[in-house]
Amino acid sequence: MVRAATGEKKTGRTRQTVESRRGQLIALGLAFFGTRAYDVVSIDDIAEAAGISKGLLYHYFPTKRDYYAAVLETAAEDLRLQTVIDPTLTSDVRLRTGLEAYLDFVKARGPAYVALMRGGIGSDPVIAVILDRVRGHFIDTILKDLPPHPRPRALRVLLRGWVGFVEETSLAWLESPPGTISRAQLVATASSVLVSLLGDMLT
Amino acid sequence: MVRAATGEKKTGRTRQTVESRRGQLIALGLAFFGTRAYDVVSIDDIAEAAGISKGLLYHYFPTKRDYYAAVLETAAEDLRLQTVIDPTLTSDVRLRTGLEAYLDFVKARGPAYVALMRGGIGSDPVIAVILDRVRGHFIDTILKDLPPHPRPRALRVLLRGWVGFVEETSLAWLESPPGTISRAQLVATASSVLVSLLGDMLT
Numbered sequence: 001m002v003r004a005a006t007g008e009k010k011t012g013r014t015r016q017t018v019e020s021r022r023g024q025l026i027a028l029g030l031a032f033f034g035t036r037a038y039d040v041v042s043i044d045d046i047a048e049a050a051g052i053s054k055g056l057l058y059h060y061f062p063t064k065r066d067y068y069a070a071v072l073e074t075a076a077e078d079l080r081l082q083t084v085i086d087p088t089l090t091s092d093v094r095l096r097t098g099l100e101a102y103l104d105f106v107k108a109r110g111p112a113y114v115a116l117m118r119g120g121i122g123s124d125p126v127i128a129v130i131l132d133r134v135r136g137h138f139i140d141t142i143l144k145d146l147p148p149h150p151r152p153r154a155l156r157v158l159l160r161g162w163v164g165f166v167e168e169t170s171l172a173w174l175e176s177p178p179g180t181i182s183r184a185q186l187v188a189t190a191s192s193v194l195v196s197l198l199g200d201m202l203t
Numbered sequence: 204m205v206r207a208a209t210g211e212k213k214t215g216r217t218r219q220t221v222e223s224r225r226g227q228l229i230a231l232g233l234a235f236f237g238t239r240a241y242d243v244v245s246i247d248d249i250a251e252a253a254g255i256s257k258g259l260l261y262h263y264f265p266t267k268r269d270y271y272a273a274v275l276e277t278a279a280e281d282l283r284l285q286t287v288i289d290p291t292l293t294s295d296v297r298l299r300t301g302l303e304a305y306l307d308f309v310k311a312r313g314p315a316y317v318a319l320m321r322g323g324i325g326s327d328p329v330i331a332v333i334l335d336r337v338r339g340h341f342i343d344t345i346l347k348d349l350p351p352h353p354r355p356r357a358l359r360v361l362l363r364g365w366v367g368f369v370e371e372t373s374l375a376w377l378e379s380p381p382g383t384i385s386r387a388q389l390v391a392t393a394s395s396v397l398v399s400l401l402g403d404m405l406t
Contacts, residue, residue: 037327124240154384161372168367181357
């Protein structure tokens with residue numbers, strides 16, 4: 001069992017407390033990193049907002065970079081979990097339902113989504129891998145539905161482009177005034193781009 | 204005329220020298236920031252690689268953030284200049300030629316392109332604006348060719364998605380082994396995605 005070394009009373013703490021404290025710190029990080037640059041977010045501000053000592057924060061996350069990575073990992077995992085779709089549905093319905101779930105995540109969890117997408121500290125490979133894994137997950141999900149392809153590596157390049165299309169329209173949608181474009185139109189357009197890409201590649 | 208305060212002999216320096224020193228530092232920054240995280244690039248390393256004092260580097264760029272911004276601005280401007288296409292060509296040819304020029308930049312200036320795309324320090328608005336301006340420039344260039352549109356804001360959201368498609372396929376192409384996908388296929392696919400997006404929107 002993990003135990004905090006400083007800053008909290010040692011009596012009566014359970015694993016549950018440790019987990020929920022960690023969750024609280026991550027939630028705080030999602031709000032902070034979604035709206036501020038990495039290097040202007042200070043560990044002091046986070047500790048103060050959480051009402052704990054800086055030492056205790058460092059107990060959970062040894063460095064600021066570790067904390068940042070944990071926050072982005074959580075956003076990535078939340079996004080992945082929210083877009084799990086019943087595999088017994090037809091592929092058309094799964095695509096539409098998956099895109100709807102994705103956009104619902106974007107709307108409901110704006111700062112977390114922005115933190116994940118704009119994450120990274122320059123060309124930081126450690127952080128970049130978190131986002132690359134989510135992208136890879138979506139690409140694999142699409143590929144699983146397709147017949148084996150003679151040039152799968154070329155197809156992956158184009159599918160990564162499609163994921164980029166979805167990400168950038170999502171960010172633009174989040175920033176745009178209400179009424180600019182509907183969720184339904186975004187879903188329809190992203191679906192039709194994917195279908196036309198696959199059509200080009202598979203013929 | 205700008206004059207360095209420290210670290211160089213004061214005699215015989217001309218504006219040319221100052222400009223070329225600045226250019227040398229920017230070129231160095233493109234290589235550094237394209238391959239390393241922002242917070243592990245140190246001003247000491249840059250000064251050492253340039254063979255100048257840290258004080259002189261700070262004379263040209265008062266903070267590391269200023270230096271980073273200048274480096275990304277240069278990458279953005281180079282990309283914009285390299286994709287200027289003769290306006291008397293037909294819109295089809297301009298699109299194809301523009302995409303070819305874009306991909307040539309990606310291949311020839313890999314680290315600079317990666318620095319620009321992966322730029323930003325978390326959700327840093329000051330840095331994000333540099334990339335947003337390049338994207339806006341490409342979107343405006345496309346919109347200039349189109350008839351006035353009843354819902355231009357929705358169209359901008361989708362065009363931003365298309366730019367995301369081009370950026371992500373470009374990065375994937377750069378990272379992939381030779382022979383994965385050709386420049387010609389990337390150009391053809393990006394063109395056909397754009398034409399189909401505009402077709403959906405304009406009908």
